[in-house]
Amino acid sequence: MATTPTADRARGELIAAATEAPDALSLFDAASTRLRRVVPYDAAVWRATDPITGLMTAPIRVENLSDEGCAVYWGSELLEGDVNRFHDLARARVPVAGLRAATGDLPRRSSLYRQFMQPRGLSDELRAVLRIGGRSWGQISLFRAAGARAFDAADTAVVDSLSIPLARRLRSFAPAPPTAVPGAAPAGPGLLLFDEHGTLISANDDARHHLEQIPASPSTTTALGLPVPAWIHSTALRARAVADGLDRGPARIRMRSSGGLWLVCHASCLRSADGTLGPAAVVIETAAVSEVAPMIIAAYELSTRELEITEQISRGLSTHEIAAFMSISQHTVRDHIKAVFEKVGVSSRGELVAKLFTDHYEPLTRTGTDRHDHHS
Incomplete structure (x- = not known):
C-alpha cells in the first residue's frame, strides 16, 4: 500500500x-x-x-x-x-x-x-x-x-x-569493541533460579555482579532485593515454553555490558526424578568467541564463501592452503580476501582476525556505568 x-x-x-x-x-x-x-x-x-x-x-x-x-x-x-x-x-x-x-x-x-x-x-x-x-x-x-x-x-x-x-x-552497532575501563576482575558464571511462576528464588553473587554491569532495563523487583531485567524473564520463560513443548529453539541471548563486553545469558528447565518440571535455571557469563563471531560477521554482511575463507584465515592458513582446502584457485581466494578486507575495513589478515574475533575479548578490569534509563 x-x-x-x-x-x-x-x-x-x-x-x-x-x-x-x-x-x-x-x-x-x-x-x-x-x-x-x-x-x-x-x-x-x-x-x-x-x-x-x-x-x-x-x-x-x-x-x-x-x-x-x-x-x-x-x-x-x-x-x-x-x-x-x-x-x-x-x-x-x-x-x-x-x-x-x-x-x-x-x-x-x-x-x-x-x-x-x-x-x-x-x-x-x-x-x-x-x-x-x-x-x-x-x-x-x-x-x-x-x-x-x-x-x-x-x-x-x-x-x-x-x-x-x-x-x-x-x-x-555489533562490531563496536568494548571500552576498557580500569577496575575489578570479571565475574564467573552467574546463576539465577526461577520457580514455575517466574519468581526469582535464588541467585549467586556472580549473578549480582553481572547484573550490576548491565545497561538499565525495565526490571521487576524481587524478594531477594535484586532487580531482574525483562530480558532475563523472557529467556527463562522461553526455556519453560520449550520444556513444555510450546516453543522451540534455544533459550539463549547475547548482550553487552555497560562497558561493551559481550555476555551470554542462557536458560533451561530442571526436572525432578518423576519428570516434573522444576525451576528454570538462568546462567549469565562472559561470551566465548564462538558465541559472538556469528553476530559480528553478520554485521559486516559477509557472504557464505567470504565467511568460510575468513574462518580459514583465523586458523592461520595461507592463501595456498585455503585454495587447496576449498578446491578453488588462489586467485579466487585473493579476490574474496580483498572483498572481506573492504567490508570489514582492514588491510591485513592480522587486523581482520583482531577486528572480528580478538577486539571483543580484551579484558575489562572494571566495567563503567553507562546507564540508559528507559522512559515510563
Missing part, C-alpha cells in the same frame, strides 16, 4: 536520524519521536534482539508503561500461543501486524489483550520485527489507548518500510 507524502517525508527524517544515532537506545529515542508524528500511539516498547535466536535483549526503551507488566506480557507471548507472535512475524512476508486486525476486531481472543492490555487501558497493539538478511535485530510494540482507532493498513505500511533500515542500523 502506498504511503502519503507526509509519511514519506517523516520516514526519510527518521532514517536519517537513525543513521546518525551513536547507539541502539539513541536510535530508539530518535525513531520514536519521529514515528509518533505519522503513526500516533500512546505507549510503546522498543527492544534490541539477539539475531541468532530472535529473543529480546538489551537495550530496551519503554514509553508510558510500568515495568511490572513485563512478565505478564512475555507469559502471553511464550506460554499462551497468542496471535502475532514475534517468532512468527520474523518469518512472515510482512513482519508487522496489528492485534485488532489479526483477530477480526475481536481482541479478547488474545490472551495478551485480556491479561496485559485491557487492564492497562490499551485497545490495540501494532508490533514489528526489525529484520535484515533473514535475522531479527529488534522489535517494536506500539499501543493505542481505549477509544482510539485501530492500527490500519497505512500504519502497517509505514512501520514495515522501516524494518530493514532500522535493522541495518542496529546491526551496525
